[in-house]
Amino acid sequence: MTLTSVMRAALLSSVVFTVGTGAAAAAEWRGWNIHPEGYPNSDALEQFAQEVTEKTDGRVEATVYHNAVLGAQPDAIEQTRNGALDFANFNMGPMGPIVPATNVLSLPFLFDDLEHMHTVMDGEIGQLFADALEEKGLVALSWFDSGARSFYNTERPIRTPADMKGLKVRVMNNDLYVDMVDALGGNATPMAYGEVYQSLKTGVIDGAENNYPSFDTSNHYEVVPYYSVTQHLIIPECLCIAKASWQALSEQDREIVREAAIRAAETQRELWADSSAASRERVEEAGVEVNKVKDKSAFQEAMTPVYDDFIDAHPELESLVSAIRGTK
Ligand code: BDP
Numbered sequence: 162m163t164l165t166s167v168m169r170a171a172l173l174s175s176v177v178f179t180v181g182t183g184a185a186a187a188a189e190w191r192g193w194n195i196h197p198e199g200y201p202n203s204d205a206l207e208q209f210a211q212e213v214t215e216k217t218d219g220r221v222e223a224t225v226y227h228n229a230v231l232g233a234q235p236d237a238i239e240q241t242r243n244g245a246l247d248f249a250n251f252n253m254g255p256m257g258p259i260v261p262a263t264n265v266l267s268l269p270f271l272f273d274d275l276e277h278m279h280t281v282m283d284g285e286i287g288q289l290f291a292d293a294l295e296e297k298g299l300v301a302l303s304w305f306d307s308g309a310r311s312f313y314n315t316e317r318p319i320r321t322p323a324d325m326k327g328l329k330v331r332v333m334n335n336d337l338y339v340d341m342v343d344a345l346g347g348n349a350t351p352m353a354y355g356e357v358y359q360s361l362k363t364g365v366i367d368g369a370e371n372n373y374p375s376f377d378t379s380n381h382y383e384v385v386p387y388y389s390v391t392q393h394l395i396i397p398e399c400l401c402i403a404k405a406s407w408q409a410l411s412e413q414d415r416e417i418v419r420e421a422a423i424r425a426a427e428t429q430r431e432l433w434a435d436s437s438a439a440s441r442e443r444v445e446e447a448g449v450e451v452n453k454v455k456d457k458s459a460f461q462e463a464m465t466p467v468y469d470d471f472i473d474a475h476p477e478l479e480s481l482v483s484a485i486r487g488t489k
Contacts, residue, residue: 190223190247190406193237195354197378198227201432202250202305202398209248209400209425216417221410223248233353235334242298244405250305252398253290254333262293265481267337268471269464270457272395272485275306279430281488282397289481294399300407301399302422306433307372309392313381314368315361318452319389322346322463331357331369340467341393345460354379361385370394374433377440388444388451391460400425 192210196203203225210223231237231246234255240246242259257264265271272278281287282304291301312319314328325345331352332338342349350366360366362384369381370393376382400422410418445451454460472479 187219188221188247188406188409190221191231192223192225193229193231193241193246193249194225194227195229195234195237195250196227196375200374200378201429201436203227204432205305205425205429206250206400208428209421212421212424213418216421217414220414221418229355233355235353238299241401241403244298244403246403247406248400248402250398251299251401252307252333253396254335254338254394256294256399257335257337260293260297260299261475262478262481263290264335264337264471264475265478265485266290266396267335267394268468268482269341269393270461271482275308275395277488278306278395278397279304281485284488286481286484286488287397291399294401295404298404299399299401300404301401302419303400303426305398305400305426305429307396307398308374308433308437310370310372310394310396311389311391312368312370312393313376313385313388313449315364315385316367316387318387318450319391320452320454321456322459324389328368329366331360331366337467337471340470341464344463344467357381358384373437373440373444377443382444382447382449386448386450388449390451390453391457392454393460 190213192206194203194206206225210225213221213223232240234251237246237249238251238256238259241249253263253266257267272281282290287304294301312325312330314330316328317324319325322345325342325347328347330342330347330349332342332349334351339349339351352360352366357369358380361369361381368385371379371381376388402418407415441451472482
């Protein structure tokens with residue numbers, strides 16, 4: 162090699178080096194979202210992506226993919242854990258099989274109302290759940306609302322547990338929900354969200370359970386005439402970052418991302434209440450019969466074996482359940 166070719170090689174490699182660490186360092190973040198555009202979570206995720214991209218001066222370019230186009234929720238959780246996806250809004254229901262402590266949040270009638278859930282999740286207990294998620298590769302930066310989930314079906318209004326008898330009900334991917342529906346006398350079928358509409362329409366299942374905005378935007382209300390306000394589950398959702406993507410950030414960018422996530426949750430919660438009321442109105446106008454459940458205590462009592470079996474299987478989580486119940 163002549164001197165000039167050595168110098169040329171050195172120069173080229175330094176150019177490559179510079180490009181590799183400088184201009185090309187923008188991280189392209191892909192964000193998973195199950196909901197369509199216009200859903201409160203979708204608006205909040207868009208706000209998050211925009212704020213992160215702007216405030217990091219493009220060091221991070223974040224894009225949200227709506228409508229579960231990047232996969233069903235259990236797959237997306239795996240993909241975010243292994244860094245194939247960078248951020249997402251996940252419900253704690255399908256998180257249970259991966260992060261056992263989060264199953265506590267899927268215990269029926271655990272929270273009194275949304276406010277109770279906020280107090281718990283925004284405090285020290287919420288941080289415990291965030292720590293458990295981080296051990297499995299997910300950095301939870303803020304908590305979204307998901308309202309209260311109630312049963313809906315094609316057969317009849319649910320007023321007492323006896324009305325659940327024999328109904329084939331879709332649940333999210335978590336055995337706790339199978340136990341919950343069994344304890345009420347129904348037959349539970351875990352199924353991906355995206356398959357529920359067709360399954361309801363063709364009679365593969367008789368019903369499912371969800372909050373008003375999801376019942377509305379999934380169009381399930383088009384094929385289901387009865388929505389019964391059991392409000393058996395109040396499950397928080399996270400705005401989660403893949404741990405690998407988080408660790409690749411500078412301290413300064415982590416702060417930007419953290420603040421953007423907190424602001425996104427504020428937006429989501431503000432939008433939630435209005436959206437819930439609007440969805441309720443919309444489904445009723447479309448002809449869905451919404452019935453109140455006068456006496457929820459029969460449903461709550463039916464959950465005793467679900468709690469007992471859960472605590473038998475996870476005695477280490479009993480104190481967490483009591484701590485949540487005791488939080489006011
Ligand atoms: C919605 C949640 C979403 C769940 C869906 C479901 O926001 O994360 O995947 O319910 O029932 O309310 O699968």
